[in-house]
Amino acid sequence: MSFWRNLLRPAPLPVDGPPPSVGEDRRVYAVGDVHGRLDLLEDLLGRIAADDRARGPMPPHLILLGDLVDRGPASRQIVSLVMTLAAEEAGLQCLKGNHEELFLLAAKGDVTAIPTFRKAGGGATLASYGLPQRDFEAMADIEIAAWMLAHVPRDHVDFLDALPDRLIVGDYLFVHAGIRPGVAIERQSGADMRWIRRDFLEHEGAHPLMVVHGHSITDDVDERANRIGIDTGAYFSGRLTALGLEGSKRWVIQTGE
Template identity: 55%
Template sequence: MVFSRFLRKPAIPAPRVPEGQIVYAIGDVHGRLDCLEDLLARIDADPDRGDRRVKLVFLGDLIDRGPRSRDVVERVMTLCAASEDVTCLCGNHEELLLHAADGARQALGIFARAGGRETLLSYGVDEAAYEQADLKGVAQLVRDHVPAAHLDFLRALPDQLVLGDYVMVHAGIRPGVALEAQKASDLRWIRAPFLDHAGRFERFVVHGHTVTTEPDVRANRIGIDTGAYRSGRLTALVLHDDVRRFLATALPEGAGIGVG
């Protein structure tokens, strides 16, 4: 006689990326070109690359808060233009910049509080001119100083990328909603309904957006926004076969993580 208490549920296989690939998912850069260049050098030197096909995925929020947003955008644009194996997703900060360029009043107010000042200064806006501008004036500064090619690049960014058993997004996904039915606003902005969900998702989720001191590893998701704009630690999740590990820039001695 077989008793149910002795029966074991079959183990859930570890999520995998497509065979022959190695994926580097890069968290929120937020204008820290120095951290980005450091991390890209670490990726180039990674011994696990071997002869695997290398895929780079930027999880969004290239801009705001840090000092060199323009240079980060140009660096990522160059990488994307050079290879179809480089993808950049749209984050909520890219969305804010695009809405600011369109003159959306609510977005302009948030943009100013969320690091938009630093972004516009990186594009050559005079600090005094920024400080004197009202919301309408800030929108004009965006249109006058951010190249159309940059805005076009940001407008074309996708909101999610499926790689094997993984889905890459900026902020997260809404539980109970199929991937193809997810709203862009959730993929770019969601927090609590996603972060608090303990059940399985349609695919294993890799995301940024929510700052944690170390990568936030859960049974159904991994968050890799380690607050580079303040901490100096920019993190990449490395995936190949069913293996996952992390690469990161060094955290300066005494540095802390700022949540925001």
């Protein structure tokens, strides 16, 4: 059945040195930006589970690269699902994306964040929490901030607020957006890891670790010698991407094909 079909592609290796590895004792699946598409996330999780079973016993580790919310229709449902999975599965972790940052600022009553939240697809997010889109568009920024304080569950806010900005597994660094070239990993700013684009994307030199990131949309996996981008614009393309890693092996699993 096509639902269970895994889409595997060979991966180019760095020109110099041995290929990066997550270690021989684990299997990692990194998932790109979901943006409110619960249907795609559930589809992809099913494909990942089938892939994991087919590859044999190995502790699986699932990493969501952030931007769970905004744009798509089911942000609230996705946050609830990820919270449940994180509580039940020790091998699941989620990173904080720039859209989580905006959502959190607005949900804590920061009126100055509302204009950017609007532009970022916040109307769809609040619709999933019960605010009709027409009301969202008619309300003043201060009214939206007040509505969020009253209606967004505080456990959702607390969960998203506690998400980390980075995760290291073996020779891989997982972040939402990227890192500042030339800056040690331990000195990277949260803002860069959630928001950076051009300086990171155009850098061709080596990083301390192989960086796996989302945030910057490409038609397919953007695999370079120093980074791997897996944001394939799921909310409009229907293609949500996971990168599978085991030892030095890599493969890709996607929805929508």
